[in-house]
Amino acid sequence: MFLVILAEPHVITGHVLSVPEAYAESAASLLVFGAAYGVYLVHRREVRRREARLRALEQEAQVSHEKLVDAFAYIGVVNRRLPLLQKLTSGLLAGEKGNHHARKDVFARLLAVAVTSVAKADWGMFRFIDRTSGQTLKEFTHAARHFVLLKTNVSNKDLIASWAQQRNIRVIGELCVIPTTDQEMPTQGYLVFPKTADARLGDEVSVLQAIVDQAQLLYKYLYS
Numbered sequence: 001m002f003l004v005i006l007a008e009p010h011v012i013t014g015h016v017l018s019v020p021e022a023y024a025e026s027a028a029s030l031l032v033f034g035a036a037y038g039v040y041l042v043h044r045r046e047v048r049r050r051e052a053r054l055r056a057l058e059q060e061a062q063v064s065h066e067k068l069v070d071a072f073a074y075i076g077v078v079n080r081r082l083p084l085l086q087k088l089t090s091g092l093l094a095g096e097k098g099n100h101h102a103r104k105d106v107f108a109r110l111l112a113v114a115v116t117s118v119a120k121a122d123w124g125m126f127r128f129i130d131r132t133s134g135q136t137l138k139e140f141t142h143a144a145r146h147f148v149l150l151k152t153n154v155s156n157k158d159l160i161a162s163w164a165q166q167r168n169i170r171v172i173g174e175l176c177v178i179p180t181t182d183q184e185m186p187t188q189g190y191l192v193f194p195k196t197a198d199a200r201l202g203d204e205v206s207v208l209q210a211i212v213d214q215a216q217l218l219y220k221y222l223y224s
Helices: 002-012 021-094 100-119 156-164 195-200 204-223
Strands: 123-130 136-143 170-172 175-179 187-194
Touching (some): 100 123, 100 136, 100 204, 123 156, 156 170, 175 204, 187 204
Antiparallel strands (some): 123 136, 175 187
């Protein structure tokens, strides 16, 4: 571009007969600078496009990094809980299915793990409700040694209605509720514990959900 500007007077001199050389040189300079400005605009647009693409790639990399961190965190939780979940399946079913006390002990131990080891709450409750009649079929409770558990006034209607809440942990007053993910069974199980434990759960919510679903399967196996 600079070479064109330098060579312009020599090219125009003697070649433009009908237009004064000064006007011809001005017109040529205008064309040259116009072309230069056009090249500058194209280059700037290309730079902006590349910068936008770079920002998009950085955002994608950030999202991928966050997902990777979350995945490793989840894997860590699962690895810590695998022995526990195994204990809650084959270990609890080692008892005699037909024995009333053995069946009750299965849910008592399962609930103790959910309340004491995972939720770290003062008390908790499994309640199994007939979805059609709304009646309680079975209820199991567990309380910490220092805690005196009084009657928990939570209605079956409220528990069933908690399905409408689009969240992992449903809230009914001062209570947290985690229902089974199985919406097809006529009998549905619910884990209930005090709301004060909600802030401490973090990634343990998925473990509690797995325990509730396990309790649902055990109920079907032991009481059907």
